[in-house]
Amino acid sequence: MKKIILYILLFLTASCQRSEIPLYSGTAGIYFEVYNEPTAGVYVRVDTSVLTFAYHPEKTDSIFALSIRVKGDTVPKDRQFSIKVIDTSANAAKAGIHYEAFPTTAIVPAGKASVLLPVKFLKHRDMQVKTFALCIQLLENENFKTDLPQLYVPDTKKYISATVHTILVDDALARPKYWLDGYLGPYSRKKYVLLCQLLDIPVATLNNTISVGTVKYYGNFMKNYLADEAAAGRIVYEEDGSVMKMGDGL
Structure with a gap:
C-alpha cells in the first residue's frame, strides 16, 4: 500500500513539473x-x-x-x-x-x-x-x-x-436632440456653433436633458445678439446667404 502511495506521489510531482512548460511557443x-x-x-x-x-x-x-x-x-x-x-x-x-x-x-x-x-x-x-x-x-x-x-x-x-x-x-454636427425650432429657429450648423461659442457651453449640451426654460433663454440671448449685430451694420448670415433668425415663439 505504501508503494502505491509513493507511485501516486511521484506521478503527481511529474505532472506538476510538466504543467510549468509554457502553453505557447514559436513565433x-x-x-x-x-x-x-x-x-x-x-x-x-x-x-x-x-x-x-x-x-x-x-x-x-x-x-x-x-x-x-x-x-x-x-x-x-x-x-x-x-x-x-x-x-x-x-x-x-x-x-x-x-x-x-x-x-x-x-x-x-x-x-x-x-x-x-x-x-x-x-x-x-x-x-x-x-x-x-x-x-x-x-x-x-x-x-x-x-x-x-x-x-x-x-x-x-x-x-x-x-x-x-x-x-x-x-465633423458632422447633426441637429441635437433638444433643439426647439420655436425658440431657436431652423437648425443650422453655423447657428449652433455660434450659440455654443457665445454662451460658452459644450457643443453636446443640447443632446443632454435640458429644460425648456433654458432653451428659451438661449433663444432670447441669440435674438438679442443678432439684433445688436444688425444695428451695428454686421448682419449675421447663414451659410446659404439667408439672414440668421431665431424662433417665432420668443
Missing part, C-alpha cells in the same frame, strides 16, 4: 485590442471606432491611440511589427489631408505585451458632409504572426476582425 502573434463604451461603464471590443470633431469645434486635429496586443510571452528586446493602410474604399481617408502619414513599422518595447499606435487626424472641411474611413491592417513579419484573424465578442454575439481596424472620422 508570437499580434492583434488589435480596441474597446468602445456604448453605455457608461460597459466596454465592448470592436473592430471599428468613431472619431468626430463635431463636439470640439475649436480643435483642428485629434490623436486616436490604437491598442495593439501581443499573443505569447514577452521578450527582453524590442520587436518590430508591420502595418499598412488599406485605402481602396470610396470614402478612404487621405494622408496629408485627413490624417498625418505614419511609418509602416512600429515597435513593441522590450518586456511589453502591448503598445499604443497614435494616429493623428486632421480636421478638413469636407468632413462636414462626408465620413472618411482609415483602415489599418497588421501584417506578418519575422517577429509576429497574424494567426488570430477574428475574435468572437459575447456582448454582441458577432465575430470581429482582430488584424484590421477601421476608424471613421467626420
